Amino acid sequence: GNSVTQMEGPVTLSEEAFLTINCTYTATGYPSLFWYVQYPGEGLQLLLKATKADDKGSNKGFEATYRKETTSFHLEKGSVQVSDSAVYFCALSAGAGTALIFGKGTTLSVSS
Amino acid sequence: DTGVSQDPRHKITKRGQNVTFRCDPISEHNRLYWYRQTLGQGPEFLTYFQNEAQLEKSRLLSDRFSAERPKGSFSTLEIQRTEQGDSAMYLCASSSRASNYGYTFGSGTRLTVV
Numbered sequence: 458g459n460s461v462t463q464m465e466g467p468v469t470l471s472e473e474a475f476l477t478i479n480c481t482y483t484a485t486g487y488p489s490l491f492w493y494v495q496y497p498g499e500g501l502q503l504l505l506k507a508t509k510a511d512d513k514g515s516n517k518g519f520e521a522t523y524r525k526e527t528t529s530f531h532l533e534k535g536s537v538q539v540s541d542s543a544v545y546f547c548a549l550s551a552g553a554g555t556a557l558i559f560g561k562g563t564t565l566s567v568s569s
Numbered sequence: 570d571t572g573v574s575q576d577p578r579h580k581i582t583k584r585g586q587n588v589t590f591r592c593d594p595i596s597e598h599n600r601l602y603w604y605r606q607t608l609g610q611g612p613e614f615l616t617y618f619q620n621e622a623q624l625e626k627s628r629l630l631s632d633r634f635s636a637e638r639p640k641g642s643f644s645t646l647e648i649q650r651t652e653q654g655d656s657a658m659y660l661c662a663s664s665s666r667a668s669n670y671g672y673t674f675g676s677g678t679r680l681t682v683v
Binding site for chain 2: 499500501503506550556557562
């Protein structure tokens with residue numbers, strides 16, 4: 458079945474460090490891929506998405522590229538801030554409007 | 570539109586009691602989804618509706634769980650004979666073709682079974 462695997466956390470970085478959170482997926486067909494973020498005490502928010510191979514999603518300095526050949530959608534940011542501290546979830550949708558399948562989440566902690 | 574609303578925000582119940590949660594989606598969204606999230610895990614899909622029709626149910630949704638969306642607007646999720654293992658955050662989300670099936674999540678209902 459469809460599944461998402463993302464790197465175990467927590468990830469602890471200093472401010473302005475480079476961030477990579479790995480995400481790989483298993484799916485039949487051509488899923489859409491997403492990164493969601495959950496800030497402390499808040500609900501899930503869409504960070505970025507990509508709907509087809511080689512698409513790059515980007516938002517707030519974060520970006521991720523849909524790599525079909527490696528079934529990956531790694532999240533990157535060139536310079537993290539303390540305000541980026543949150544839990545990040547990789548997810549896929551097998552078809553338009555179908556349920557999202559989430560990874561277990563990666564906690565990012567950024568210190569000044 | 571104020572987004573997806575869930576009520577209550579928190580619920581503490583004794584084991585064996587029944588509980589019901591409500592979700593009000595974004596008004597023009599015809600799809601509504603329920604998820605469960607336990608501590609340290611990602612959200613797990615439970616079920617979803619298109620209008621009033623329940624299109625898919627996860628095997629996680631045991632016989633004690635039932636969801637309805639009677640008029641294709643708000644939805645309720647009921648858990649009968651609650652167990653301690655039901656303690657979790659229950660999330661609702663909605664989407665529509667017009668929004669390119671972008672999912673909007675509510676803040677969730679946190680259930681604690683004691």
